Amino acid sequence: xxxxQLKLIFGGCRALLSVSMNLLALFFSxxxxxxxxxxxxxxxxxxxxxxxxxTHNCIDxxxxxxxxxxxxxxxxxxxxxxxxxxFHTGIWFSCAENIHDEGEKCRSFIDLAxxxxxxxxxxxxxxxxxxxxxxxxxxxxxxxxxxxSSTSNMIDGLKLNAFAAIFTVLSGLLGMVAHMxxxxxxxxxxxxxPADWRxxxxxxxxxFCMAWASFxxxxxxxxxxxxxxxxxxxxxxxxxxTFVQSIRKEQAREALVYYRDHSLHSISQTVVYTQTPYxxxxxxxxxxxxxxxxxxxxxxxxxxx
Numbered sequence: 001x002x003x004x005q006l007k008l009i010f011g012g013c014r015a016l017l018s019v020s021m022n023l024l025a026l027f028f029s030x031x032x033x034x035x036x037x038x039x040x041x042x043x044x045x046x047x048x049x050x051x052x053x054x055t056h057n058c059i060d061x062x063x064x065x066x067x068x069x070x071x072x073x074x075x076x077x078x079x080x081x082x083x084x085x086x087f088h089t090g091i092w093f094s095c096a097e098n099i100h101d102e103g104e105k106c107r108s109f110i111d112l113a114x115x116x117x118x119x120x121x122x123x124x125x126x127x128x129x130x131x132x133x134x135x136x137x138x139x140x141x142x143x144x145x146x147x148x149s150s151t152s153n154m155i156d157g158l159k160l161n162a163f164a165a166i167f168t169v170l171s172g173l174l175g176m177v178a179h180m181x182x183x184x185x186x187x188x189x190x191x192x193x194p195a196d197w198r199x200x201x202x203x204x205x206x207x208f209c210m211a212w213a214s215f216x217x218x219x220x221x222x223x224x225x226x227x228x229x230x231x232x233x234x235x236x237x238x239x240x241x242t243f244v245q246s247i248r249k250e251q252a253r254e255a256l257v258y259y260r261d262h263s264l265h266s267i268s269q270t271v272v273y274t275q276t277p278y279x280x281x282x283x284x285x286x287x288x289x290x291x292x293x294x295x296x297x298x299x300x301x302x303x304x305x
Contacts, residue, residue, distance in 0.1 A: 028214030036090030041202025127178035134171030
């Protein structure tokens with residue numbers, strides 16, 4: 001009884017662990033999908049002209065620019081002529097600091113991507129959406145499995161466990177493909193994208209880390225669910241095999257007892273003739289009750305053999 005209770009407790013903990021990891025994977029994937037910090041870095045843009053509102057990080061020509069006869073010069077050379085602004089990019093938008101005003105200026109990343117890579121980008125977006133949908137389906141099935149396991153409906157719970165494992169594995173594979181395709185599109189856009197957008201240096205951001213953390217949690221949930229399903233099936237088959245063997249043994253034991261009792265009863269109701277060495281072939285009937293039935297049964301068994 002104690003072992004059975006421990007088994008139920010560990011099985012419930014395993015199911016809760018699967019649900020928790022699936023929920024984390026769903027939260028991470030949605031967050032990474034709607035945020036714009038897959039890649040972060042700096043862009044090199046020319047410094048704007050200094051104005052009354054902007055006096056830093058700008059070019060001051062030191063002359064009256066309204067006079068067309070005055071030639072203005074900038075003595076800044078090299079990187080001094082440029083401003084390095086921060087930017088961050090996601091699946092949908094790429095945002096950067098606005099050098100002319102406060103705040104950020106965002107552009108559609110789909111428009112920034114080269115025409116040759118837009119098909120791959122849309123495919124990664126669709127895969128990411130399917131990944132989230134399958135995660136939701138897997139999470140729902142795992143919750144239903146917990147409900148059925150609490151009501152001791154093992155067969156329905158086992159079916160839900162199998163479907164939850166299948167959907168979770170499929171979602172993990174789709175998520176991996178979607179993340180890899182988007183990473184490829186961004187790397188190509190860095191090289192072939194618009195000149196005014198190309199990063200000076202860049203690295204992956206926290207949205208990218210959350211996306212792969214979602215994939216890790218998803219695969220962990222699928223492995224835990226498959227392990228639970230496989231263990232339950234093996235235990236069920238072993239118990240069924242043991243039960244069938246015990247039933248067969250019990251039936252064989254009952255049949256042996258029945259035939260033995262039936263044979264002894266038949267012998268006790270008949271007259272047995274014996275032949276002694278002194279009777280010279282004369283048969284003498286002896287009551288069956290006076291005979292040793294064990295010897296008779298052994299003799300009958302030898303005759304049958």
